[in-house]
Structures are given as structure tokens and as C-alpha cells.
Amino acid sequence: MTEETVPTAAKKTSFWLDFGPLLIFFAAFLYWRRNHPDEALIWAAGVLAIAATFALLISWVRHRTLSPVLIFSTIVIGGSALIALLTGDKRFIYMKPTFLNALYGVVVIGGVIFGKNVIKLLMGSAFELPDDKWNVLAIRWAIFFFAMAILNEIIWRNFSEDFWAGFKVFGFLPLTILFTLTQIPFLNKFGEMKTD
Known part of the structure; x- marks a missing residue:
């Protein structure tokens, strides 16, 4: 493997560690939906929790470090799946993206207010x-997170469970990628990429 292919391989690994559990969730949802439609979402959420935990462990083995965001989101995924399983209440699953995105928005805005810019720490x-x-970039990300929280609320409250499950996997990630791409002109205009 050449030096040029190492970053590409690392990006592919990171992509599958991030997106793989969501694909497994969607496959599990479709599988259970055929014979147990009322329980499909809860069992698929349990599968997602297990897959996310495995992704966390693989990330640790490969990099020997874990981001606090990844740890926290895995705990929330597992916690919401467990509570939904114990109570039979799917709202804990539906509202998990709302909770996470709203919390991320609050943390990012709080970072700007208190002089600990989270986006700067990450990027x-x-x-x-x-x-x-x-600070401008952080505020943009905070607005995006709040918008995603609102969008999740609109979708789960007004559309079918099938639509919500599909959008969770194939809607939220593309929107995040699209938003990230829209920030590139801002980064190119006011900053520069570090080379070392």
C-alpha cells in the first residue's frame, strides 16, 4: 500500500464505521417489517445499538482513541433502544435524532458564547x-443541527414509520454531506488548509 492510498483507505474505513451501523439498522428493519411490523423498529434499534457498539470497539482497536462525541452518541443509541425495548414505546427511537441534534446545537452555541469553539476544536x-x-462557522453548524432536529420531528410526526426509517439512513447523511460541502467556499475564502 502506497502512502497515497493510506488516507483513502482510512477514509473508507471511517465511512463504513459511521454509515455501516445505519445500513445494518435499515436491513434489520426491513427484515422484521415483513413478519413483525409492529415490533420491527424496536428490534432494528436494538441491532443498531449492537452495531454501533461494535463500530466503537473497531475504532478503538484501529486508532487507540475515541472521540467523546462518538462515545456519547453510542450511549444514547443504546439507551434509547433499551428504553424502547423495555417500555414498547417507539417515541424514544423516533426522538433520539431530535435529542442528539438539539444537544449538538446547544453545545456548539454554548462553545461560542463561552469561548470554547467546538467546531474549531474538531476542525x-x-x-x-x-x-x-x-464563530461564524460554529453558528452555521448550530443552525444546521437545530434544523435537523426540527426536520426529524416533522418527519416522524407526519410520515409513516417506513418513510422515517428510510430517511434516517438515506436522508440525514446526504443532507449532512451537502451542508458540509456548502461550507467549503467559506473555508476557502477566509482560511486555508494546514499542510503539516
Whole structure:
């Protein structure tokens, strides 16, 4: 493997560790939906919790480090699946993305207010930006997180369970990628990528 292919391989691994559990969730949902439609979402959420835990362990074995965000989101995934399984209440599963995105939005805004810019902490090793521009970027991300929380609420309350499950896997990730891409002109205009 050449030096040029190492980052590509790492990106592919990271993609599958992030997106793989969601694909497993959707496959499990479709499988159980055929014979047990009322319980499909709860069991698929349990499968997602297990898959997310395995992804966390694989990430630890490969990198010997774990991001607090990944740990926290895995705990929330497992907790919401467990509570839904114990209570039979699917709302804990439906509202998990709302809770996570709203919390991320609050943390990012709080970071700007208290001078601990979370976006800069996450991306500062890759980009150089003036502090005021980091704050602008953070506010944009916070608005995006709040919008995703609102979108999740609209979808689960107004559309079918099948639509929500599909959108959770094939809607939220593309929207996140699209939003990330829309921030590239801002980064190119006001900052530069670090080369070392």
C-alpha cells in the first residue's frame, strides 16, 4: 500500500464505521417489517445499538482513541433502544435524532458564547481560520443541527414509520454531506488548509 492510498483507505474505513451501523439498522428493519411490523423498529434499534457498539470497539482497536462525541452518541443509541425495548414505546427511537441534534446545537452555541469553539476544536487541526470566522462557522453548524432536529420531528410526526426509517439512513447523511460541502467556499475564502 502506497502512502497515497493510506488516507483513502482510512477514509473508507471511517465511512463504513459511521454509515455501516445505519445500513445494518435499515436491513434489520426491513427484515422484521415483513413478519413483525409492529415490533420491527424496536428490534432494528436494538441491532443498531449492537452495531454501533461494535463500530466503537473497531475504532478503538484501529486508532487507540475515541472521540467523546462518538462515545456519547453510542450511549444514547443504546439507551434509547433499551428504553424502547423495555417500555414498547417507539417515541424514544423516533426522538433520539431530535435529542442528539438539539444537544449538538446547544453545545456548539454554548462553545461560542463561552469561548470554547467546538467546531474549531474538531476542525482546527485541518484548517486555519481567524477566531471570528470560526464563530461564524460554529453558528452555521448550530443552525444546521437545530434544523435537523426540527426536520426529524416533522418527519416522524407526519410520515409513516417506513418513510422515517428510510430517511434516517438515506436522508440525514446526504443532507449532512451537502451542508458540509456548502461550507467549503467559506473555508476557502477566509482560511486555508494546514499542510503539516
